[in-house]
Amino acid sequence: MKHAALIESLKKYGTLTDKSIRLLKESGEWRTVGKKIHLHYPGEFCKNLYFVNNGFFRYYEHVNDKDRTVGFSGSGEYMTSIESFFNRVSSRQGIVCESKAEIICLNYFAWKAMCEEDPEFNKISLNISIQKLIECNRHLGIYASINTKEKLSYLCSLYPGILNMVSQKSIASHFHVSEQAMSKIIKKLK
Numbered sequence: 001m002k003h004a005a006l007i008e009s010l011k012k013y014g015t016l017t018d019k020s021i022r023l024l025k026e027s028g029e030w031r032t033v034g035k036k037i038h039l040h041y042p043g044e045f046c047k048n049l050y051f052v053n054n055g056f057f058r059y060y061e062h063v064n065d066k067d068r069t070v071g072f073s074g075s076g077e078y079m080t081s082i083e084s085f086f087n088r089v090s091s092r093q094g095i096v097c098e099s100k101a102e103i104i105c106l107n108y109f110a111w112k113a114m115c116e117e118d119p120e121f122n123k124i125s126l127n128i129s130i131q132k133l134i135e136c137n138r139h140l141g142i143y144a145s146i147n148t149k150e151k152l153s154y155l156c157s158l159y160p161g162i163l164n165m166v167s168q169k170s171i172a173s174h175f176h177v178s179e180q181a182m183s184k185i186i187k188k189l190k
Helices: 004-011 018-027 082-087 108-117 119-144 148-158 168-174 179-189
Strands: 029-033 038-040 048-063 066-074 093-107
Touching (some): 004 018, 004 048, 018 108, 018 119, 038 048, 048 108, 048 168, 066 168, 093 108, 108 119, 119 148, 148 168, 148 179, 168 179
Antiparallel strands (some): 029 093, 048 093
């Protein structure tokens, strides 16, 4: 079943009713995404919330005419350009696939309808949002207290194999260091 991992993931956040499961299956679009395919670009509206069944994605922004990596999402995670998706504004971020992936797309209106039709699903949506805020806060706290080598080690523990999926340049931009400095850090890490 293509939606099995999504359904199991949602159950971690609350009670998933039969009605919600049916709505997920009806409205969740299954996609296979190739490497370097963009789900959307900065300046566009992010119309979907994505569940990464498998694969790896990178979030980026354009800063001074260069792409700067701002985050990652891997298997079993939810991803979207949060501000764009929930506030219906142009996204500052783009999302690009870094390894062949399979995702489930739920557009804004389907997600909103599910929240309105099923109070239990609305609770799940809220719990996902709270969990994401907690994770962001934890990552920021960790990143603020460690050096770049430790940050890279932490990132590698979150996403095993990231160094084989994402360019050194993209990882360097995520930590605001030069590619040369990142190359030295990676050599020390191995």
